Structure formats: structure tokens, C-alpha cells
Amino acid sequence: MEMVERPTMKNGHPFQKSALLCPGCRKLISADETRCPFCGLPAPGSLWNKTGIIAGFFDEKQFIRTLITINVIMYLLSLLMSSKGLRLSANPMTFLSPDSQGLLVLGATGTIPIDAYHRWWTLIAATYLHGGLLHIVFNMMALAQIAPLIIREYGTHRMLVIFTASGVLGFLVSYLAGVQFTIGASAAVCGLIGSALYFGKSRGGLYGQAVYKRLSGWALGIFLFGMLIPGINNWAHGGGMLAGILTGLMLGYHERTKENRLHKFLSGICIFCTAAVLAWAVLSSLVYRFF
Numbered sequence: 001m002e003m004v005e006r007p008t009m010k011n012g013h014p015f016q017k018s019a020l021l022c023p024g025c026r027k028l029i030s031a032d033e034t035r036c037p038f039c040g041l042p043a044p045g046s047l048w049n050k051t052g053i054i055a056g057f058f059d060e061k062q063f064i065r066t067l068i069t070i071n072v073i074m075y076l077l078s079l080l081m082s083s084k085g086l087r088l089s090a091n092p093m094t095f096l097s098p099d100s101q102g103l104l105v106l107g108a109t110g111t112i113p114i115d116a117y118h119r120w121w122t123l124i125a126a127t128y129l130h131g132g133l134l135h136i137v138f139n140m141m142a143l144a145q146i147a148p149l150i151i152r153e154y155g156t157h158r159m160l161v162i163f164t165a166s167g168v169l170g171f172l173v174s175y176l177a178g179v180q181f182t183i184g185a186s187a188a189v190c191g192l193i194g195s196a197l198y199f200g201k202s203r204g205g206l207y208g209q210a211v212y213k214r215l216s217g218w219a220l221g222i223f224l225f226g227m228l229i230p231g232i233n234n235w236a237h238g239g240g241m242l243a244g245i246l247t248g249l250m251l252g253y254h255e256r257t258k259e260n261r262l263h264k265f266l267s268g269i270c271i272f273c274t275a276a277v278l279a280w281a282v283l284s285s286l287v288y289r290f291f
Contacts, residue, residue: 072136081098161267
């Protein structure tokens with residue numbers, strides 16, 4: 001947390017008053033403020049903020065790194081849970097792939113997990129699972145490139161809502177389409193693409209057109225890839241992209257609507273539900289695998 005000294009007046013004499021940058025909006029405020037006068041963040045000078053716990057959520061790079069780290073941890077756990085051991089195939093599409101049993105216990109979704117085992121919570125968990133090294137590398141590279149744009153135009157809270165909702169709705173569409181077994185962050189990433197497409201088209205102008213053109217290339221590439229490579233869940237991609245467009249429309253972007261308490265409340269629900277689902281997935285899989 002950056003700290004500066006701001007001179008002010010007391011009894012006709014200047015003195016130094018401690019100030020800081022609010023972790024929510026990065027504006028200069030008094031360190032003794034109980035609530036940021038600009039963004040409404042409670043206790044911006046609290047110990048949590050000073051130690052970077054809350055500030056990390058608002059830091060774009062740290063937030064994206066956290067999402068990627070969770071995906072990597074879940075991928076490594078899926079390898080650990082695989083009863084058949086690691087697959088060291090020469091095929092790059094299946095190199096270091098967890099088996100279906102390891103993915104199932106950690107939260108793969110589709111008609112088999114939902115209809116046979118009633119595991120509706122897998123609609124959230126499946127976003128954080130991947131079927132191989134190339135799979136997770138590609139998805140995390142896409143996330144790292146697209147997420148900064150969404151955070152810049154929508155904010156961290158709305159970006160998280162778009163990401164989570166697009167993953168859930170994308171997998172729900174693929175479930176309704178009869179996809180039996182599916183995983184991956186690509187539905188959620190396609191949601192980010194959809195929200196960027198909406199932003200570019202809605203905003204217009206040279207910048208909006210540039211964003212729309214750039215992300216249209218991403219969308220076209222993903223669908224062409226899905227048509228050429230077998231095993232790609234195009235239903236989840238299409239559903240996630242549509243969900244991103246609709247979520248972007250409903251939530252709005254910075255130039256039309258500043259982030260407000262509703263957005264923060266929705267992101268809090270997403271954080272709670274995701275944390276609870278992943279904790280349950282990990283604990284139940286450990287019990288299944290080792291006990």
C-alpha cells in the first residue's frame with residue numbers, strides 16, 4: 001500500500017497528515033477514513049488493506065494470477081487423483097492428461113455427472129479442470145490476454161461475475177445439448193470474449209471498433225478450432241459467449257455504469273460459491289482416493 005504525507009492546516013499551522021491510495025479506486029484519501037468517499041470501500045486503511053489482502057483483489061495482475069494459480073492447482077490435483085497414473089503420451093493433446101476418474105471426482109460436468117450422480121455443483125467446478133497440459137496452457141494464455149481488457153472496461157467485480165456466470169451457463173447449455181462429460185475454462189473465457197464484443201459494439205468509435213475487431217478474431221479462431229479438432233465442446237463455447245454478451249449488457253461497463261454495491265455483492269456470491277464448491281470437490285476427492 002503506497003503511503004504519502006499530505007500537508008494540511010491545524011490551528012493555523014501546517015502539519016503532516018497521513019494519506020493512502022484506496023485499494024478499491026486508487027484515489028488519494030485520508031488514512032483515518034472509515035469508508036472511502038469515492039468508491040465506498042469500508043476501512044480502506046485497515047490492517048487487511050495494509051497487508052495487501054484486500055488490495056490484492058483489486059490489483060489487476062494479482063487477481064489474474066490468482067485465477068490462473070487456482071486452475072493450475074486443480075490441474076495438479078487431477079493428476080494426483082488419477083488412478084491410472086500420468087499419461088506421458090507423444091500426442092500433445094493427451095500429454096500429462098488426468099484420467100476420467102480423477103476428473104469426475106474433482107467436478108467434471110455433463111450428463112453423466114449430473115444425471116447419474118446429481119452433481120449440479122460441477123457446473124461451477126468444471127471451469128477449473130483441464131484435460132491435459134496443452135489444454136490448460138492454451139486456456140490460461142487466453143485468460144491472461146483477455147482478462148486485463150475486461151477488468152479495465154468493466155472492473156474486477158464485474159469481470160469475476162462474467163467469468164463465473166459464463167462458465168456455469170456455458171456448461172448448462174452443453175448439458176442440455178447432451179454432452180456427456182466436459183471440463184475446461186474455455187466456456188468462461190468465451191464469456192469474457194462475449195462481454196468484450198458487446199462492449200466494442202455498444203461503445204463504438206475507433207476504440208470500440210478496434211476492440212470488436214480484435215475479439216471477433218478470437219471468437220472466429222475458437223470456433224474454427226472447435227470445428228477442426230475433435231472433442232471440443234462447441235456448445236459450451238457458444239453458450240459461454242452468449243452468456244458473456246448478456247451479462248455484459250445487464251451489468252454495464254465503466255463508461256455507462258460505475259461499479260456499485262450490487263456488482264460487489266454479486267462478485268462476493270461468486271467467490272463464496274466457487275470457494276465452497278472447490279473446497280468440497282477437493283475434500284471429497286481426497287476421501288474417495290485415499291480412504
